[in-house]
Amino acid sequence: MDQEVHFCQKFTNMNYHWVKMEGSFLPAPLNESNEVDHFLVEPKSDHELGNCLRVQDFSRDFGYEIQTNGDAEVDENSFRQNRGLQLGKPSSESKSQGSSRSDTDAFEISELSATMVMEAEFNNTPVERSLTRELFSGLRTRGGCATPFEGNICDTILDNNNIHKFNTNENYLENEKISDENVKGDIVASKLASCSRERRLRKPTRRYIEEFADSKSENNKGRRKPPTKDKYLKVTSTEESNHIRQGFLSEDEPSATECKNVYSSAKICKKYDRRKHQKMWTLTEVMRLVDGIAEYGTGRWTRIKRHLFASSPHRTPIDLRDKWRNLLKASCVNIQNSKGTECKQPHASRPLPKSLLQRVYELANIYPYPKERSPKPVREATPPMYLIESNSLSFNWGRKKYE
DNA sequence: TTTAGGG
DNA sequence: CCCTAAA
Structure with a gap:
């Protein structure tokens, strides 16, 4: 014994x-x-x-x-x-x-x-x-x-x-x-x-534990087809959350290699909750988005994503569109304020530079967001005042005729 | 599959 | 940022 x-x-x-x-x-x-x-x-x-x-x-x-x-x-x-x-x-x-x-x-x-x-x-x-x-x-x-x-x-x-x-x-x-x-x-x-x-x-x-649990649950439940949005990334890393806290003030965008690392780790963690780890838009990202819209116009979010945000795997085309919507709101409010109009100041902790808002405003005129492009066919509608005033634009809006 | 719109 | 409907 x-x-x-x-x-x-x-x-x-x-x-x-x-x-x-x-x-x-x-x-x-x-x-x-x-x-x-x-x-x-x-x-x-x-x-x-x-x-x-x-x-x-x-x-x-x-x-x-x-x-x-x-x-x-x-x-x-x-x-x-x-x-x-x-x-x-x-x-x-x-x-x-x-x-x-x-x-x-x-x-x-x-x-x-x-x-x-x-x-x-x-x-x-x-x-x-x-x-x-x-x-x-x-x-x-x-x-x-x-x-x-x-x-x-x-x-x-x-x-x-x-x-x-x-x-x-x-x-x-x-x-x-x-x-x-x-x-x-x-x-x-x-x-x-x-x-x-x-x-x-x-x-x-x-990571090993997560992978273990994940693979085991997948084996048990069978593989669930991921939703389409999972094609674009779900990110996880501590660098990521630091980046979130830094916000605009730091312009250190993740490098290409960092993005690769983030991407590989993100592929592992499939059930990543973006809502809990939201990533703030940096100023350079916003500028890149504005550039993309200037180049491709609105409504071509996938193209913009492909060409200008290829190194930012955490930005989906829908994210770009959402950001643009927010930019439109922000630019509108700010411009109205600059004109003295009574308008509610957005409680943005990091206000965008006026020049950028101005550019957003101009682009919004060139490429109006679909919602603003008359939802009903209003043929007799007169263009909004701000369009008439922006004479710097060579955009032919609607029924304007050369005389 | 992508986009638009609402939540 | 998510969800859903429509194109």
Whole structure:
């Protein structure tokens, strides 16, 4: 029984916490393993232990599965005939494929599995035998799936960790002047475990958690077709909110690379609430919008967006149009005020420069917003006073004739 | 799919 | 900034 406890505690040290977050379980690193000790120490039966530790459970929850290809299919009997860590081919022959770090999850699952096998091998009690059986039945039954590693899983693990020297290739341990079989196992396993633990100390990042939750919910609910507006971005970053607070006063528009970063993070966070993270229009943005309208006219918001706001992924064509509507209001009010007309001053915290408003006003005359372009066909209507007065414009409005 | 209009 | 209807 002491051996069992010993094994279980060792295993526990390498395990993850499974943290429940928003209804789903996430793997979190384990510094202190006390919380799960009760699962492992002194199990009542083989079955109970198996339920706790089956490989399938890990791979299923990660969305990864563990692969053994055809010729590397593990034969339990031959496996058990090997001693200690001599689980596969010598490391010099082993080849790792696709050992990219981007597949961290799959890698660590495999790593964990291999470590489990090794641990079980060193302690030949019934409990560990059962665990080993469980593990290898899992490896066999779930073949044909995709981890980035092919071939003997243990070889892969060892090779990828650059710890292939641990292969008990008796040479290594003989050089180490260690003969006792159990001590060998403990040393190797503890080295493996420490290697494993190094990478598990990091907490899962927030993005990882969000992605995990998101993908899980998508798997459960099925993929919902995003609304059209999602084609244009939903942004999220702290820089973003700083930018919001700075408003007009800072003209530091996000650079192209920043926009790319924002865009990539925005693609990840699909349910971003723009209302909660509204981005103020900067003066340069407004000027760009005015330029775009001067060039393309109103009602061609998509074109303006494409040509002038290509580097501002957070501005949709609808945003441009809405901003223009607001600009129209602002310019109208200001001009009326400048004429002494009694008009309500907008409580804008950052008033636009008069020159800009003047330009908006002129453009509004050239390209009247559709609403202002007589909703009903009023043929006999006289043009508004402000149009008559703006003689600087060469715009031919309606029925004006050259005489 | 884009635009207009209202909320 | 969002939603919906219409083009």
